[in-house]
Amino acid sequence: MSLVRRMFPLIVTLGLAFAVGRQAVAHALVVESSPAIDGSVAGPQIEISLRFNSRLDHQRSRLTLIDADGTQHRLTLSQDSAPDMLQAKATGVSPGTHKLRWQVLAIDGHITRGDIPFRVTQP
């Protein structure tokens, strides 16, 4: 019996450590974006702009463009954008379906990430 008793804190601790759930709604949200979710933009040069509901740490956030074949291109973020904006420029983007993957560090310390699927059309 004492073994069972001793095991309780262990089980509870393990439960605390591993009982995890994926969060569909995270802390920082994209309020508006260009390109929009499932929207279309003309290529091959794209101006990217994402506005969030939080102040961001631009130096510690990132934006990646993922091609239809899964190739990832890390984009250089503009460091002088507004506190709640992520801005970048992508060049040489071919027509087709792409995905913009963002990961931001909000000033309050929350890391959040998400995807924006969109289509690139001929200029």
Place this chain on the structure above:
Amino acid sequence: MTLLLDLFGFLSVVLRGLMLTAQSLTVGGVAFLLLLAAPLSSEIGVAGAVVIKRSRTLLGWSAIALALVAAISVLIEGVILADTVGLTAGETLGAAFVLAGIAVIGASVAIAWLTLRDRSAGFSGLGLLALAAIILIAQTMTSHAAAQIDDRLLLAAADLLHQAGAAVWIGGIPYLLIALRQCPDPVTWRRVGKRFSHIAMVSVAVIVIAGLVMAVAYTGSVAAIYGTTYGVMVMTKVALLFHLLLLGGMNYLLVERLAGNPATPMLRLRRFAEAEIGIGITLFFAAASLTSLPPAVDLPNELVSFAEIADRMMPTWPRLSSPDHADLAIPALQAKLDAEAAEHAHKAQAFVPGAGDLPPRNAEDIAWSEYNHHWSGLVVLAIGLLALAERSGRAPWARNWPLLFLLLAGFLFLRSDPETWPLGDIGLLESLRDPEVVQHRLFVLLIVGFGIFEWRVRTGRTASAQAALAFPLITALGGALLLAHSHAVINAKEQLLIELSHIPLALCGVAAGWARWLELRLDPPAGRIAAWIWPVCLVLVGLVLLNYREA
């Protein structure tokens, strides 16, 4: 590391809950020393010095716990950030949350050093106050207020005051227990109790006013209070606050009665204070859960209407027959992929545990989940009714009700994750890469252990008084974890509708746990009243589960 970022979602809520608890014990301890223990020390004689010494011990260890939790939290998040963004150690150290964490760790270590190095020597009240202020300011830097676009200063001030009020009141209660244990007579009891009541009243006023400012700014409308997860969690905090105020109010009345009747049973005051600590910790976990959610005001298009909520909550007949396993989304998809693989060489997997993707779901999956909840509800309802029968004294055989938990555990083991072993194609070890599967398996273990353990207590096979406390502690902990848990669903509206059924379960769990605690710890007749409350809470849990719906 990306997977770790997904996992960190819930872990960060748990760490934040632990941090708020340790922070409140630390800041509350400083406030207790400066506002109660030191000023009253000379009035309560020899006991005064003992109270200060023991309070310093608890304060020192609370500060060490805070430093440890803050270090673990900053380390995990720092490593994830550095790896996923590709930062150097120097760049990571410059992040605001790292700097705030270092400030909390530094101030906590300093408090521990000041209080533990020589507990008989005097202490610098001003120094402790300054260090407590550093902790609160640093913690405010990692609150919603810090990242707001507008009204940042006002919201930061409200957040700081809200945290300070909670720390002084709830964090001060364990120190009140230390003091009450040392009080030699009813006069001293009353003096200590009355002073703490006054401190608590001011704290509650600060908590409510600062909380109202934040509630208005972050929810934005009445509809958001019930129509968003953020709003509902705020209301959950309010419900827990009322629990606390009820217990605190009863303690206030006890202290007042003491003036006219020195024979007032003071054990009750201590026992209510113990339950207050437990509910207070649950409140901190609800607050931690709130910090991980986006403010309702930022989700104007995701409001769930009253009609949608009423429609989901409308009682319907429970689903007592199960859909076929083969019709569920993952087994059906896997069968299709296997058929395709028979024609090609490559065999694909319908769902890869731990890959970070949400599993596919169809109407049969919803029916499967509702069936699971409804049968679980029937079992829990039976447990509650048997516990009531045992309580009535007319059915001694009903004391075997904990064995029904084994039935529940077996049912959940088989059916909670149908895509995995033993029903599905995904093997046991592979399935453990999915955090939700790990969670379900651990909870099955917990239910088995809990059932056997409580059955031994009920049937007299375990005589230890401390052993009986496992039931209330585990039930209350389960309720608190349910508040911190988030669900793998695709949109905010569906998340809210699921939360609306889980929050009553969590609150019933917390109420059941602390009612059982009071039953065990209070002397009759008060303990007998509490003994009726927790079986009723179990019945309510069963009824809520029976009405659970996902569509």
